[in-house]
Amino acid sequence: MQPAIGKPSFFRNILVRLLLFGVFIIVVRFAYIVTITGESCNRGDFCFFSLPENxxxxxxxxxxxxxxxxxxxxxxxxxxxxxxxxxxxxxxxxxxxxxxxxxxxxxxxxxxxxxxxxxxxxxxxxxxxxxxxxxxxxxxxxxxxxxxxxxxxxxxxxxxxxxxxxxxxxxxxxxxxxxxxxxxxxxxxxxxxxxxxxxxxxxxxxxxxxxxxxxxxxxxxxxxxxxxxxxxxxxxxxxxxxxxxxKGEIPEHGDNNPGGDSDNECTVPEHKRDLIRNAEPLITEEPLKPWITLKRNIQNIKYLPSMVDISFRSRYVYVDVGARSYGSSIGSWFRKQYPKQNRTFGIYAIEADRTFHEEYALKKKVTLLPYAAWIRNETLSFEVNSDPTHPGLEDVKDKGRGMGRIQPKMSTGYVVDGEVDEIQGFDFAEWLKNTVTEKDFVVMKMDVEGTEFDLIPRLFETGAICLIDEIFLECHYNRWQRCCPGQRSTKYEKTYGQCLDLFTSLRESGVLVHQWW
CATH class of the missing domain: 3.40.50.150 (Vaccinia Virus protein VP39)
Known part of the structure; x- marks a missing residue:
């Protein structure tokens, strides 16, 4: 007679399946703890590969x-x-x-x-x-x-x-x-x-x-x-x-003070003043061919990030005042040549000329301010020259467009030689104080067709000048003309000496400024 083996085989199969199921539970638990939650295991987690608590x-x-x-x-x-x-x-x-x-x-x-x-x-x-x-x-x-x-x-x-x-x-x-x-x-x-x-x-x-x-x-x-x-x-x-x-309790996060003290006074710290001593020298003699001398001088510029480590800043910001088209300086110079030390910069383009506004809609990483940087909030007359005389425009695709500027209050006899529009001006210094803080790294390029003689004093008056780490400033004066030897531009009333005074006052105040073109 054959022995009955049906029940033992049945129970043995059940035990094997239970054992396999238990092993499966342990494996799943281990995988969940280690790979999903990112925690290390302990014995209570059914894991046997971690450093025990005891x-x-x-x-x-x-x-x-x-x-x-x-x-x-x-x-x-x-x-x-x-x-x-x-x-x-x-x-x-x-x-x-x-x-x-x-x-x-x-x-x-x-x-x-x-x-x-x-x-x-x-x-x-x-x-x-x-x-x-x-x-x-x-x-x-x-x-x-x-x-x-x-x-x-x-x-x-x-x-x-x-x-x-x-x-x-x-x-x-x-x-x-x-x-x-x-x-x-x-x-x-x-x-x-x-x-x-x-x-x-x-x-x-x-x-x-x-x-x-x-x-x-x-x-x-x-x-x-x-x-x-x-x-x-x-x-x-x-x-x-x-x-x-x-020292004590700290304020709630976000209770910072953009722009420094409320009394609008600021002092450039000594470690920033030290940078001036290492900067390239200013060109003290007026160049007879500024379209050559000043443009070549760009190769001599000692960028701040090439002199120091710019780590430990909350944000990194580039402000292009008088940006014109994207390719004028943002795309052609800042993004390609400025040494950023692998930092990502937020970019603001300030441009009043409506001709250039549409292309910025396609630049997702650039914030356009379609207004004129000015010393207060008001409506302004904005003039665009019909005949561009700005040396260097041959290098950019917008060379057929004249340079726009806030229409100056010139002496009697000033003749408008281009189109004039009404545009909105805004208080640039106050905007800057509300946008960045002293903990940010701020680079600014300013090409505003003579308005720099209004904007720079306003930056000092409000204390906003202390928020800027590095300035690339084009100063506009009655320079010698490329087209007409022996003749000066009648477009601007300022002299090279006044421009040099502006650069010198910035550096003496501890602001790292470069002569731009």
Missing amino acids: LNLVIANAGPSVSAIFGSDAVSRSNNPRLDLYTSKDWIKAVNYYSSVFQDLISQGYLSPNSKSLCVETPSGQEVFALKEIGVKNSIGIFKKASKPLVISGEGHRIPFANNTFDFIFSGGARLDKSAWPSEFAFEITRTLKPEGFLVAHVKAKDKYSFNSFLDFFDSCELVKMRHIDGFDSSLPYIREIVMKK
């Missing part, structure tokens, strides 16, 4: 400084594949480096074992590990992708903690340099730092300009100390360690 990690050959206590169970590398990260040479080197940094800060009184500490944008948590190693146990790090127990999910511009949480915040690896939101990054750090708490940042900031730009972000903190130190690796061979102390 780990006593002893790193071989790392020296006595690297032995952090997470718990009471010793775990070997063979039992936990992820320990490869925590015992790699690079990771150990980083831990030793930051341990030394933090020990120095403890000895100087900026950090203590009782400090509640945060490390911002730390991918693998070396800084947090180093803090715990030297006895600062209440420490945590944040990064976009968490790596528990050292690092939880968070970003520098969105720190997931309440106001006034930490006694000590550290930003290493020059990470603030690389942030796409440096202003928000700085705000979040000062928001979560306790009053009288310390911020320590490692930044490149090679020159005075970038160093002071960095300090401007932290206007609710005071500078305590700065020193030059060796970086962690060859990618950061030289950095500044900056120690700052929070």
Whole structure:
């Protein structure tokens, strides 16, 4: 008689299916935790490949400084594949480096074992590990992708903690340099730092300009100390360690003061004045052939970004006053030749001549202001010469269009030689104060057919001049004519000497201005 095997086979199949289903659940759970949520697993998540919360990690050959206590169970590398990260040479080197940094800060009184500490944008948590190693146990790090127990999910511009949480915040690896939101990054750090708490940042900031730009972000903190130190690796061979102390409560985000003080006074800081000494010299003698001399001088210009690091600015803005067509300077010069240090600039084109307005509708990354930059808001007469005499127009596609300008109040006998339209003028200085702040990097090109003698004084009067980092100014005067040797232009009443005085006054005030053509 054959034995009955139907029921055992049935139950065995059920058990196998249940086992396979359990394995499937574990795999799905692991994939969800790691790849979808961006979190690292723990045993409660059905994962067996993460660093346990109760780990006593002893790193071989790392020296006595690297032995952090997470718990009471010793775990070997063979039992936990992820320990490869925590015992790699690079990771150990980083831990030793930051341990030394933090020990120095403890000895100087900026950090203590009782400090509640945060490390911002730390991918693998070396800084947090180093803090715990030297006895600062209440420490945590944040990064976009968490790596528990050292690092939880968070970003520098969105720190997931309440106001006034930490006694000590550290930003290493020059990470603030690389942030796409440096202003928000700085705000979040000062928001979560306790009053009288310390911020320590490692930044490149090679020159005075970038160093002071960095300090401007932290206007609710005071500078305590700065020193030059060796970086962690060859990618950061030289950095500044900056120690700052929070003075008190900070205002709500967005309560900045565009344009500086309400009394319209401003002072150009010394680090900006230093740039003038490195700028190309002004042409002091009036050129007999300005269409050659001034145009060639453009090759001598020392652009601000070629002299300093322009990191640590909230935004980057280019304002073209008297833009004409897109190809006149925005497309042909600024976007192709101006050294931007890989920064994305917002562009404003200010042009009153209606002839050029339509093409800007197709330029999505340019904001057109179809008005005339002026010293107040009012309706103006706008004259366009019928015969363009502007040297250099042969290089652009709008050469058949005369140069437009606000119709000047000329002496008796002034003859209009072109069409005249009514256009809207606006207070350019006030617009600038409402559009940008001192934390922005602002470049301006001004070609306004003589109106510069009205606009520049207005920029000084309102304090808006301090908002501009670099100016490319074309000054219009009764220059010698290319067409007619021995004759001067009757279009402008100003002299070359008056133009030179305008450039000189700007530079003496600390404004980096270049003679443009």
